[in-house]
Amino acid sequence: MGELSRIIKLDATDSTNLYLRALNKSENLPDYSVVVAKKQLKGRGQIGTVWLSEGGKNLTFSILKKFDAFRADQQFILNISVSMALYDVLTSLNIPNVKVKWPNDIMSGVTKICGILIENMLKGNQVDQSIIGIGLNVNQTQFENLDKASSLSSITGQIYDLDELLNMIIGRIKFYTENMEGKTVKQLLPAYENILFRKDKPSTFKDENGEMFPGFIRKVTSTGKLVLELEDHILKEFDLKEVTLLY
Incomplete structure (x- = not known):
């Protein structure tokens, strides 16, 4: 595993991605620094959709990943790696029928349990660093006006330890991203396509x-x-x- 990640815990913030990006500008943060918020006030989903989350019951966090030689034309590898990491963790917890809904949602059956928002910062034709934002519904069981949302707790009836779950996800993301730069999207696509929601249906x-x-x-x-x-x-x-x- 190497060194432990630096984990910054907040009670509330507008967006963990924005907070981490601002913090990284003001000080040189180490690789795999994490910002986790009990409550995210303006969590952004893809293209401006808002992520609703009940305070203290879910995981809303962002991870900083730095690169030495990551080509911008291969940047979809990061989406694949993060999706595969979440897939591994969730299937290890016996969450049924986990799939990736292109491009960045994780489903269990036909309900959404997780959203991913990756923001890449480019330098020339390289990705210099990325901020990986993840919102995972864990112990929340009421979802107003969101008939397609669910959570780990709703699915299994168990209550989960958020810190333990966070560490599992960080560990798995490290596993996929530590040696990612030398790989190509083509090498990783088959495994990703294999778990694609509604593929060939x-x-x-x-x-x-x-x-x-x-x-x-x-x-x-x-x-x-x-x-x-x-x-x-x-x-x-x-x-x-x-x-x-x-x-």
């Missing part, structure tokens, strides 16, 4: 204009785009903002 999608269309998730490109098979066996790539899976 008839699904309905919504495009950026709100139009609905049918298709199948077939694969993910090395730049992290989603490849859908549409009518007449046409394969088409979609970027993050271009498509939403309805489920």
